[in-house]
Amino acid sequence: MFVSDCLDINNDGHLTIGGIDTTEIAKEYGTPVIVYDENSIRNNCRAFVGSIDKYYNGNGRVLYANKAFSCLEMCRICNDEKMGLDVVSGGEIYTALKAGFPAEKLYFHGNNKSYTELEYALRNGVGRIVVDNPEELGNISEIAKKLGVTANIYMRIKPGIDAHTHDFIKTGQIDCKFGFALETGEAMENVKLAISTENVNLKGLHCHIGSQIFDVDPFVLAAEVMMNFIIDIKNETGVVISELDLGGGFGIMYTENDKPVAFEKYMKPVSEKVKEIATQNGIPVPFILIEPGRSIAGAEAVTLYTVGNVKKIPDIRTYVAIDGGMTDNPRYILYQAEYTALCANKADKPRDLEVTIAGKCCESGDLIQENTMIQAVEKGDILAVLTTGAYNYSMASNYNRVPRPEVLMVKDGKVRTVIRRETYEDIVKNDV
Numbered sequence: 001m002f003v004s005d006c007l008d009i010n011n012d013g014h015l016t017i018g019g020i021d022t023t024e025i026a027k028e029y030g031t032p033v034i035v036y037d038e039n040s041i042r043n044n045c046r047a048f049v050g051s052i053d054k055y056y057n058g059n060g061r062v063l064y065a066n067k068a069f070s071c072l073e074m075c076r077i078c079n080d081e082k083m084g085l086d087v088v089s090g091g092e093i094y095t096a097l098k099a100g101f102p103a104e105k106l107y108f109h110g111n112n113k114s115y116t117e118l119e120y121a122l123r124n125g126v127g128r129i130v131v132d133n134p135e136e137l138g139n140i141s142e143i144a145k146k147l148g149v150t151a152n153i154y155m156r157i158k159p160g161i162d163a164h165t166h167d168f169i170k171t172g173q174i175d176c177k178f179g180f181a182l183e184t185g186e187a188m189e190n191v192k193l194a195i196s197t198e199n200v201n202l203k204g205l206h207c208h209i210g211s212q213i214f215d216v217d218p219f220v221l222a223a224e225v226m227m228n229f230i231i232d233i234k235n236e237t238g239v240v241i242s243e244l245d246l247g248g249g250f251g252i253m254y255t256e257n258d259k260p261v262a263f264e265k266y267m268k269p270v271s272e273k274v275k276e277i278a279t280q281n282g283i284p285v286p287f288i289l290i291e292p293g294r295s296i297a298g299a300e301a302v303t304l305y306t307v308g309n310v311k312k313i314p315d316i317r318t319y320v321a322i323d324g325g326m327t328d329n330p331r332y333i334l335y336q337a338e339y340t341a342l343c344a345n346k347a348d349k350p351r352d353l354e355v356t357i358a359g360k361c362c363e364s365g366d367l368i369q370e371n372t373m374i375q376a377v378e379k380g381d382i383l384a385v386l387t388t389g390a391y392n393y394s395m396a397s398n399y400n401r402v403p404r405p406e407v408l409m410v411k412d413g414k415v416r417t418v419i420r421r422e423t424y425e426d427i428v429k430n431d432v
């Protein structure tokens with residue numbers, strides 16, 4: 001029944017994560033609280049790194065898409081696991097540098113990087129900047145010249161692939177705010193511009209076709225489209241692109257309806273396609289990068305809440321109110337994301353009550369899940385929402401001046417804080 005291997009039920013009938021009773025965690029640390037299992041995160045990192053070793057002879061790199069869940073400890077773990085980081089803002093770069101992450105293994109993405117952010121990245125020796133538009137290319141060139149450096153860049157390409165996912169998280173097609181379109185000739189035009197631009201070195205190409213994708217085919221197709229573009233670039237300009245970043249988007253399990261595919265199942269056919277096109281055209285297999293975010297951290301955390309009032313509206317629905325909501329998990333209000341929820345202290349009981357889980361904010365849409373089955377809960381019970389490791393804390397807000405929750409990691413039977421709970425003082429710290 002579980003969406004993740006790190007979860008189980010103990011002899012008391014309580015939900016455990018990494019072998020630790022979640023109700024004990026709730027008692028000691030308070031709620032809401034987000035709890036990660038560190039060993040599971042590391043296992044995911046190793047599976048991806050191992051697949052680069054296996055399918056590309058180690059000629060590649062795994063970048064953790066830091067936006068999924070960014071904090072000092074995640075940066076340290078990824079560094080420890082010999083990965084790079086995909087960063088999308090000055091703040092994420094700052095976090096990585098503060099954690100002692102090597103700047104040359106940072107890859108700076110984003111569709112509207114400010115001049116200040118670009119300058120900050122180049123001054124600090126960020127490894128690659130993934131260029132989104134011609135103005136940005138001009139800014140990078142200008143800043144690099146001023147600093148007396150050459151910026152290593154990638155170009156973000158829209159390969160025009162429909163990855164059969166939710167509209168809001170589909171990013172490979174023409175009507176998309178990210179990158180250069182292939183079909184219109186925009187991509188080739190800007191590649192040529194980049195080649196002739198001073199103080200930049202066009203190292204590679206990047207694409208990212210979407211998120212929460214369960215099909216293998218779109219990934220293979222994206223690799224094919226990108227490799228063919230590399231061949232076109234070679235034919236038109238003589239330049240052989242040596243690095244190819246194929247993005248992230250590997251699907252994970254939120255509910256029993258999700259059927260994730262093992263990493264190997266993507267990596268193998270994608271690598272075969274890349275090698276096939278390289279060999280046919282007599283170019284070296286590029287250095288391959290992949291950028292898993294959700295699939296590193298998503299299924300490896302649960303959020304624990306305390307149940308407040310339970311409101312039964314006869315013949316309509318039952319609202320179960322919790323002490324958090326859209327402030328720590330805005331994914332339902334944003335795009336009706338599905339989740340599995342259960343009562344942590346009644347985890348062994350049947351889930352026979354249909355409820356709508358409501359947050360505490362002054363917003364009717366502040367829900368975590370509608371019409372979902374959980375155990376018969378009462379005030380004071382601990383409600384666990386599973387698979388909250390990605391795009392939850394990183395999207396958290398202080399709406400209604402609700403402090404952000406504490407974030408914990410468990411490892412080998414021990415619990416530790418990785419992000420402290422915000423205090424009311426934190427809430428007013430920037431107020432003048």
Ligand SMILES: *Cc1c(COP(=O)(O)O)cnc(C)c1O
Nearest residue numbers: 065208211248249291292293294
């Ligand atoms: C968000 C993002 C990722 C990670 O996506 P997941 O679905 O979390 O794996 C990777 N690369 C880029 C450029 C992204 O924007």
